[in-house]
Amino acid sequence: MPPDAPPTCDPQTDLAADAQPDRFQRAREAQAVALLEDYVEMIGDLIAEHGEARVADIAQRMGVAHPTATKAVSRLKREGLAVSRPYRGVFLTEDGAALADRVRQRHRVVVDLLVAVGVPRETAELDAEGIEHHVSDATLHAFEGFLDAKG
Amino acid sequence: MPPDAPPTCDPQTDLAADAQPDRFQRAREAQAVALLEDYVEMIGDLIAEHGEARVADIAQRMGVAHPTATKAVSRLKREGLAVSRPYRGVFLTEDGAALADRVRQRHRVVVDLLVAVGVPRETAELDAEGIEHHVSDATLHAFEGFLDAKG
DNA sequence: GTCGAAATTTAGCCACAGCTATATTTCGTG
DNA sequence: CACGAAATATAGCTGTGGCTAAATTTCGAC
Ligand SMILES: [Mn+2]
Ligand SMILES: [Mn+2]
Ligand SMILES: [Mn+2]
Ligand SMILES: [Mn+2]
Numbered sequence: 001m002p003p004d005a006p007p008t009c010d011p012q013t014d015l016a017a018d019a020q021p022d023r024f025q026r027a028r029e030a031q032a033v034a035l036l037e038d039y040v041e042m043i044g045d046l047i048a049e050h051g052e053a054r055v056a057d058i059a060q061r062m063g064v065a066h067p068t069a070t071k072a073v074s075r076l077k078r079e080g081l082a083v084s085r086p087y088r089g090v091f092l093t094e095d096g097a098a099l100a101d102r103v104r105q106r107h108r109v110v111v112d113l114l115v116a117v118g119v120p121r122e123t124a125e126l127d128a129e130g131i132e133h134h135v136s137d138a139t140l141h142a143f144e145g146f147l148d149a150k151g
Numbered sequence: 152m153p154p155d156a157p158p159t160c161d162p163q164t165d166l167a168a169d170a171q172p173d174r175f176q177r178a179r180e181a182q183a184v185a186l187l188e189d190y191v192e193m194i195g196d197l198i199a200e201h202g203e204a205r206v207a208d209i210a211q212r213m214g215v216a217h218p219t220a221t222k223a224v225s226r227l228k229r230e231g232l233a234v235s236r237p238y239r240g241v242f243l244t245e246d247g248a249a250l251a252d253r254v255r256q257r258h259r260v261v262v263d264l265l266v267a268v269g270v271p272r273e274t275a276e277l278d279a280e281g282i283e284h285h286v287s288d289a290t291l292h293a294f295e296g297f298l299d300a301k302g
Numbered sequence: 303g304t305c306g307a308a309a310t311t312t313a314g315c316c317a318c319a320g321c322t323a324t325a326t327t328t329c330g331t332g
Numbered sequence: 333c334a335c336g337a338a339a340t341a342t343a344g345c346t347g348t349g350g351c352t353a354a355a356t357t358t359c360g361a362c
Contacts, residue, residue: 017196019276021214024189027281028319031182035349038175045168055310063172068350070311075348087310087357117264118293125170127290130178134281142269179349186319207339219320221341226318238327238340 027134034133037103038062039072040081044092044100052089106140107132113143116150178285185284188254189213190223191232195243195251203240257291258283264294267301 042061046053059069073090076082081096092100110132114124135143193212197204210220224241227233232247243251261283265275286294 017200017212020193020212023277023280024212025214026277027185027189030281031185032348034178034182038178042171049168056308061168061171061175063176064349065351066310067312067352071349113268114290114293117268117297119290120293123287123289123293126174126177127285127287129174130181130285131282134278134285136274136278138274139265139270139278142265142271142274146268183318205339206341215319216321217340218322218342222319 030134034130035072036076036079036081037099037133038129039076040092040096040100041103041107043076043082043090044097044104047091052091054089058090103132106135109140109143109147110135112147116147181285185281186223187227187230187232188250188284189280190227191243191247191251192254192258194227194233194241195248195255198242203242205240209241254283257286260291260294260298261286263298267298 039058039062043053043058046057046061050057055066055069055073058073059066062069062072064072073082073084076090076096077084080093081099082090082092084090107128110128111121111124114128114131115121119127190209190213194204194209197208197212201208206217206220206224209224210217213220213223215223224233224235227241227247228235231244232250233241233243235241258279261279262272262275265279265282266272270278
């Protein structure tokens with residue numbers, strides 16, 4: 001139906017329309033956890049590099065003001081992903097560390113897949129930072145399979 | 152440096168760390184426009200199907216309460232992407248329609264690429280809804296090139 | 303040991319994006 | 333054409349995620 005077709009009752013179109021709310025809700029949910037994932041992964045990096053993650057370093061890496069990082073850490077603590085004592089460095093819980101590892105690995109696979117289909121490495125790194133959070137387990141496995149097949 | 156290496160001065164690691172704030176800021180920016188992109192594309196669908204986009208239909212497709220859809224439309228109008236008169240249907244401006252077309256095409260390419268690398272169609276549709284907003288022009292062109300090459 | 307600089311926290315602001323409840327308008331039916 | 337149901341708009345709440353400015357704590361230098 002190329003040019004204007006006001007009233008539609010095409011069952012194909014209607015089915016797709018019915019599925020859309022769930023798609024959008026899923027995307028919104030993924031978005032909600034995206035920030036926490038990035039914080040956890042990056043805090044893991046800082047701990048690996050410096051032995052601890054200080055709020056100032058977290059803020060700097062995130063490109064954010066210090067109080068914003070403090071609030072994010074509060075949310076991480078509330079979610080059971082991080083721990084810290086006042087005026088001291090931030091550390092990951094077991095859950096937080098496990099999440100950080102999963103997120104870091106997924107990030108790597110996404111970048112590798114983008115490069116494998118012809119995206120310049122630099123661009124791949126930039127885009128992967130957002131894409132990764134919307135890659136489901138099923139898609140991740142497909143990516144790994146594709147990369148394996150390409151040797 | 153597998154097990155704990157507190158103080159790091161590895162220039163490779165430090166370079167990557169310096170680039171991170173920009174990556175995160177870019178991902179945040181993409182996130183900010185993602186919702187508007189989805190609304191515009193979907194409103195375009197409704198107009199193509201019914202000749203206009205009513206707030207109730209927008210809300211239903213988005214999986215959101217009516218007032219939330221009304222607020223989103225206000226932002227679209229403020230951004231010059233949509234127009235509407237009180238108690239009447241919503242329509243896209245020239246800019247809005249152009250954006251809708253671009254977003255719809257990008258969505259299609261992303262789904263096709265996911266399928267091409269082995270993601271099940273159903274999963275591809277779900278994940279693409281979030282992924283699409285983080286696919287840059289450079290990456291989109293790479294995707295198109297890959298799909299062309301695969302015939 | 304003191305003290306000042308640096309780091310951290312706290313307070314308080316804003317915009318966005320969701321919600322429920324209420325008021326208003328439109329429109330089909332009788 | 334009047335009226336009630338449906339659609340739309342408005343008011344007002346919540347939580348997130350930004351920010352600046354001010355208060356507090358830590359820590360290194362002297
Ligand atoms: Mn990320
Ligand atoms: Mn990442
Ligand atoms: Mn989308
Ligand atoms: Mn889409």
